[in-house]
Amino acid sequence: MTDEVRRSLRADASDNRTRILAVARAAFAADGLDVSMREIARRAEVGVATVYRRFPTKEALLAEAFAEPLALCSAVVEEGLAAADPWQGFSLVIEQLMQVHAVDRGFSDRFRSAAAYLTADRDRTLRLLLQLVQRAQRAGALRADFVVEDVILALMANDGIRAESPAARAAASRRLAALMLQSFRADPVRAPLPPPVRLPLPRTGGTPATRGR
Amino acid sequence: MTDEVRRSLRADASDNRTRILAVARAAFAADGLDVSMREIARRAEVGVATVYRRFPTKEALLAEAFAEPLALCSAVVEEGLAAADPWQGFSLVIEQLMQVHAVDRGFSDRFRSAAAYLTADRDRTLRLLLQLVQRAQRAGALRADFVVEDVILALMANDGIRAESPAARAAASRRLAALMLQSFRADPVRAPLPPPVRLPLPRTGGTPATRGR
Numbered sequence: 170m171t172d173e174v175r176r177s178l179r180a181d182a183s184d185n186r187t188r189i190l191a192v193a194r195a196a197f198a199a200d201g202l203d204v205s206m207r208e209i210a211r212r213a214e215v216g217v218a219t220v221y222r223r224f225p226t227k228e229a230l231l232a233e234a235f236a237e238p239l240a241l242c243s244a245v246v247e248e249g250l251a252a253a254d255p256w257q258g259f260s261l262v263i264e265q266l267m268q269v270h271a272v273d274r275g276f277s278d279r280f281r282s283a284a285a286y287l288t289a290d291r292d293r294t295l296r297l298l299l300q301l302v303q304r305a306q307r308a309g310a311l312r313a314d315f316v317v318e319d320v321i322l323a324l325m326a327n328d329g330i331r332a333e334s335p336a337a338r339a340a341a342s343r344r345l346a347a348l349m350l351q352s353f354r355a356d357p358v359r360a361p362l363p364p365p366v367r368l369p370l371p372r373t374g375g376t377p378a379t380r381g382r
Numbered sequence: 383m384t385d386e387v388r389r390s391l392r393a394d395a396s397d398n399r400t401r402i403l404a405v406a407r408a409a410f411a412a413d414g415l416d417v418s419m420r421e422i423a424r425r426a427e428v429g430v431a432t433v434y435r436r437f438p439t440k441e442a443l444l445a446e447a448f449a450e451p452l453a454l455c456s457a458v459v460e461e462g463l464a465a466a467d468p469w470q471g472f473s474l475v476i477e478q479l480m481q482v483h484a485v486d487r488g489f490s491d492r493f494r495s496a497a498a499y500l501t502a503d504r505d506r507t508l509r510l511l512l513q514l515v516q517r518a519q520r521a522g523a524l525r526a527d528f529v530v531e532d533v534i535l536a537l538m539a540n541d542g543i544r545a546e547s548p549a550a551r552a553a554a555s556r557r558l559a560a561l562m563l564q565s566f567r568a569d570p571v572r573a574p575l576p577p578p579v580r581l582p583l584p585r586t587g588g589t590p591a592t593r594g595r
Contacts, residue, residue: 314575321581322543322558329542330535345535352561357570362527368534 238280256310271342451493469523484555
């Protein structure tokens with residue numbers, strides 16, 4: 170085998186894996202978890218042996234199909250818990266989760282599927298998140314009436330942002346995250362906000378952004 | 383004519399008016415502003431004379447079809463401007479607009495149509511909103527780096543809330559509004575928040591709400 174052929178086979182294998190996972194996610198979401206491995210092979214246009222070579226059991230396929238959003242979320246929360254300063258750790262988590270949700274529009278849906286199917290992983294992530302919240306509250310940095318639902322509220326609020334480009338959406342999300350974090354603090358500060366973004370309420374063409382003074 | 387017949391005729395007339403407006407909104411939104419009065423009559427299943435009796439010109443129909451969200455928004459902002467205290471006036475506007483958007487899910491779409499079609503009314507509403515913002519900033523109550531786009535950001539954030547019932551959505555929106563307002567203040571305070579709401583991240587059945595301490 171030449172190097173080129175080898176590279177091409179590796180690329181094929183990786184393409185197959187990605188395609189099978191994408192097809193499986195769509196199939197499970199549309200038709201439930203009973204869709205067979207054979208049916209997934211058919212929809213992915215690969216042989217059933219190829220599916221089994223990548224995912225020895227259906228459980229393995231299910232876990233991989235839905236694991237990514239929860240794994241990412243867990244990793245972010247663990248990073249926040251590892252931060253020396255509880256408030257820094259908490260802020261990092263809010264900022265990163267809001268940014269991921271803003272940049273990748275499919276993330277919220279995949280996250281909800283993951284949370285619905287992988288209940289053990291979801292509960293572990295929620296426990297970590299609760300630790301993060303309680304740690305910041307014990308340090309007196311996070312307001313005492315903050316609850317884990319407020320993280321969900323912030324992520325939902327983030328989901329509502331519409332903007333004319335992915336970059337504008339990310340920028341608007343950064344400003345929203347900064348605003349939310351300033352309201353979450355126990356001892357309020359007024360740190361400068363990330364710059365505002367022009368948002369798509371239809372406007373007359375020539376008007377400059379309508380700013381306060 | 384008996385009273386009953388008179389009442390029934392009045393009810394019919396009012397039904398027709400409501401139906402024509404609903405059909406016109408849907409038709410203009412789907413097919414643009416060129417849809418004829420005749421076509422609107424056809425879709426509303428009334429005679430074209432009935433349409434002209436209610437709306438003497440197409441401009442009159444257009445204005446009424448889209449006026450309501452902007453008129454409501456203007457009225458709320460004018461009420462805010464009339465409040466003696468600039469911060470109270472500003473808060474009232476944010477709270478009321480977020481509440482209207484949360485309770486009436488179609489409001490945001492109607493508002494966007496109104497803003498797209500009734501540009502003069504929209505610009506007047508934006509000017510009023512800018513006055514409200516500048517008045518609260520001159521009083522030193524609203525942070526200096528607040529811009530009118532932040533009102534839109536708050537309304538978009540509000541749009542992202544999903545909840546299991548209209549009541550839960552309204553409650554979550556109240557909490558979000560209180561959080562946003564605490565971050566908008568120039569001199570931050572920590573007032574108590576409206577109670578948190580359980581939000582629909584899928585959960586294991588028996589787990590109580592996962593709260594911080």
